[in-house]
Amino acid sequence: MASEKKLDNVILGLLSHEDLSGYEIKKRIDMTLSFFWGASFGSIYPTLAMLEEKGYAVKTAQDGDSRGKQLYHITEEGRAHLREWLQEPVEYDSIRYETLLKLFFGNECGPQTARERIGRCRQKTQELLMQLETIGNDLSEHLDEDSTHMYYLLTARFGMKLYQAQLEWCDEAEVFLEMIEERSQEPQDSTV
Numbered sequence: 001m002a003s004e005k006k007l008d009n010v011i012l013g014l015l016s017h018e019d020l021s022g023y024e025i026k027k028r029i030d031m032t033l034s035f036f037w038g039a040s041f042g043s044i045y046p047t048l049a050m051l052e053e054k055g056y057a058v059k060t061a062q063d064g065d066s067r068g069k070q071l072y073h074i075t076e077e078g079r080a081h082l083r084e085w086l087q088e089p090v091e092y093d094s095i096r097y098e099t100l101l102k103l104f105f106g107n108e109c110g111p112q113t114a115r116e117r118i119g120r121c122r123q124k125t126q127e128l129l130m131q132l133e134t135i136g137n138d139l140s141e142h143l144d145e146d147s148t149h150m151y152y153l154l155t156a157r158f159g160m161k162l163y164q165a166q167l168e169w170c171d172e173a174e175v176f177l178e179m180i181e182e183r184s185q186e187p188q189d190s191t192v
Contacts, residue, residue: 007039007047012082015057015074022048035159048072056081111177122170129163132156
């Protein structure tokens with residue numbers, strides 16, 4: 001899911017907007033970045049400890065919280081580190097699809113399993129596309145309020161295009177599988 005070596009910058013990016021607890025960081029990742037990035041609690045807390053150790057973030061107890069909730073705040077050194085990373089060229093954009101991986105080895109299960117897999121892919125993609133369209137519409141309405149909305153909107157639009165292409169592929173793949181199945185069921189001409 002997440003490239004752990006970049007998680008420090010993901011967290012610093014989130015902290016550049018507001019102070020957050022580890023739980024809130026995980027929630028933000030799941031709600032706003034999960035369309036293209038992810039991280040587990042098991043990787044977030046060690047990364048937060050490393051950011052503190054390097055002086056990129058500081059942890060403070062939230063006033064009035066009886067549970068001892070800890071908030072993390074980005075430091076100037078952390079902002080400098082984040083800006084430096086943002087200026088670096090992208091190494092490689094990779095997209096990993098378990099659906100495609102399993103489809104690649106689909107010969108072991110056959111076309112019916114492949115069609116079912118594509119159907120589930122279509123359903124999930126439609127759900128995600130609807131979510132992104134809602135987010136995109138909301139961001140479009142609030143562009144004047146905060147300049148960060150422009151950058152959020154750009155990533156949402158990328159996701160929408162990607163999901164639309166994925167839905168087109170689902171259509172094509174289903175037609176292709178049907179055509180192959182029909183061909184395999186046609187009687188073979190035995191005249192030579």
